[in-house]
Amino acid sequence: MNITTGELAQRMGDAESTAPGSTDDGCRLIVRRASEIEKKPVEWLWQSRIELGSLNLIGGDAGSKKSLLSCALAAAVTTGAAWPGDLNGRPPADTLFLPAEDDLSKAVAPRLAAAGADLERVHIVEATEIEKRTLACMLPRDAARLGRLIRQTDAKLCIIDPIKSYVDADTDSNRNEKVRNDLHPLVKVAADTNCAICLISHLNKACTTQPSALYRLAGSLAYVEVARTVSIVVADKDVPGRSVWVPVKINHAARPDALAFSVQTTDDGLPVVLWDKNPVPIDADEALAPKSKKASSVTDEAMEWLESELESGPMSAADVFKKGKEVSFSEPVLRHAYTRLGGKAVPIREAGKISGWEWSLPRRTS
Template identity: 35%
Template sequence: MTTTDNPYNPDTEPDLYASYAAATGEQPKSRVKLVRLSDVKRERIDWLWEGYIARGKLHVIDGDPGLGKSTATADLAARITTGKPWPDGQPGCIPAGVVLLSAEDGLGDTIRPRLEAAGADLDRVVALTGITSWDEEAGELYERMPALPGDIGRIRAAVEQVGAALVIIDPLMAYLGGDVNSHRDQDVRRALAPLAKMAEETGAAIDLIRHNNKGGGNNALYRGGGSIGIIGAARLGFTFARDPEDEHRVIVACTKANITSIPQSLAYRLVDSPEHGCARVEWHDGPVGYSAADLLAASHESADDRDDRNDAAAWLRAYLMDNGGEADALTVYKAGEKAGISRDSLKRAKKRAGVKAEKGGFDAGWMWRFDDEGSTEGSTKGAKSAPPQGLLPSLPSVLPSEDPTRCDRCGGPVWLGSGKCQGACP
């Protein structure tokens, strides 16, 4: 195969079309649009929340019902309308509007209370509840739900009216038009491509919320309902799942990142807000050491595996109580082996048992003791303002970590499934 030095020159296009007409005797019915990349202005991703929410991009949020996905997105909407800092401590954005499309919750008894509990500026939030159309056969007006892709122009009008930085579509499946088969890749891409274009042109981020399907599988990308084309159209995807060690806590882990490195996983709890008659989100202080793969593996864990972990945690608590609340790690391992509990099982049981590992001194070994502060080994105090993975500064040298959820080199959190550092270690 030979190559020639023939750079594209847009000035020659008329000559090409004239040659086509001369050769065929007819004018071309279509024309190819070419863009020379040297003429394209280089741009950076415009982040609302760096690493997590990008302006002008589609995002997909997957999770089972009952995890508080809608409550969490209401919290994010409140931060956008007020400019409050993001859950990981990053500075908030310039206050902007939010457009909500919610098919499952009432405005007065659910959505407004959630937003108020989160501290939102309600004047900046609008709900697109319906489209009024004319029924020619009946000769009267009727109201219907917005549908994708037919009503994207109307969604755009709402975005422009309130200066929205975020559009939440909850759930996506309720807003796909009647002629869109959510399990057919071609239909889904036909519906979402113009939505992505609208996002790019307006600068609004789009959050598409889905419920998980009932299938299993080993890849978190396939857990969301509908065609794989849905997550394929998104630039960032996240899964919400219960913490395998704490049923009252929800982990938010990234499943896909096309425009950045995988951001750190976060966690929250739903707490009661009696004055508003609803729940609100309380974010965990700092990133947590679970990846989407970890959460998927935990969901497939057998009852026997859970019983083994509970037994190991119970033994560890009893052993430390019998030894004044602390013991060196090597002694714990030896005692555990005599009791039929492996070293790996004990390491995994520490968090459930409320035990932490601390270095006794430069020349001393690791000590296991009860965590008086109530923190867990997956927490990282002081990391609240840490930027996303890939943007972390170089970390100072620290003592190696014996903790399986901490990096041996830098002491930061690791992905539990692979043991790889979430930070900037080479």
């Protein structure tokens, strides 16, 4: 049977119209069967905390030590050091750093060095040169350039601190659709290079109508939605001088416990992160909640314990810490409690050298 050209075209059109995704307006949805999609495992820079090939959002108030945390992350990546709770470590890798708020020579480079980073592996992005003009680095304009630099250095970590300083001035940081579109090139860069891109953000002021930690991240909710991991750094309400890094959202793993760290000062006066050995079982909403005035704090409990232990006389600080650990009091808590009680440590000398410190409490007059 002979078929005319018109009939053949009609049959082809009928066949196309029955294909998955076809519509009557000449457009069609692009469809793939799930069986055709290549399956890939989720890869982690830090298991269940920082995901490779994705955006990772870390928020915190001013003074919460989130920038010091960034330096600690860069140090671990560039040296291959093991993360807290991870005994295996990994091969050293390069890191890109985009710091907008801290002075490079007075803060960024010295803090990276103090943290133990391999400075040869840290690449600090200062600006962009376009047609012989030096401009501030901006997204999404410079996303492709950033991707090329990641490939050239084979970096596994890229820190943008803070992200709002690098978002195009024309972008309204509170408009979800606009922010999502502007972040899309950066999402693609992370996926194409398998680099963990960490966006550092500030927190909004607490709001009683939006108590969830997810809504405390500054700017559009699109930042939270696009990132595969979201976490916050906050001051520990119960342990003065200690911060907690708390997971808020982990898309591709069970949410782990928070990690705590304190800040120590080097001989050169530089702050460095000192991780606590034990994780902290606290969620983000609890960490951000105001401290109850009625609740007895850990410091108050430690003060009562110290008064009981030192009632019979002086004790070496080493013994205090050892006994305190047995009842779950950390060294920072005990030091703060001792100061609150008015205690003054006396050096223990052996052969003319200080070998330790002796703690005692001032006598109370009746």
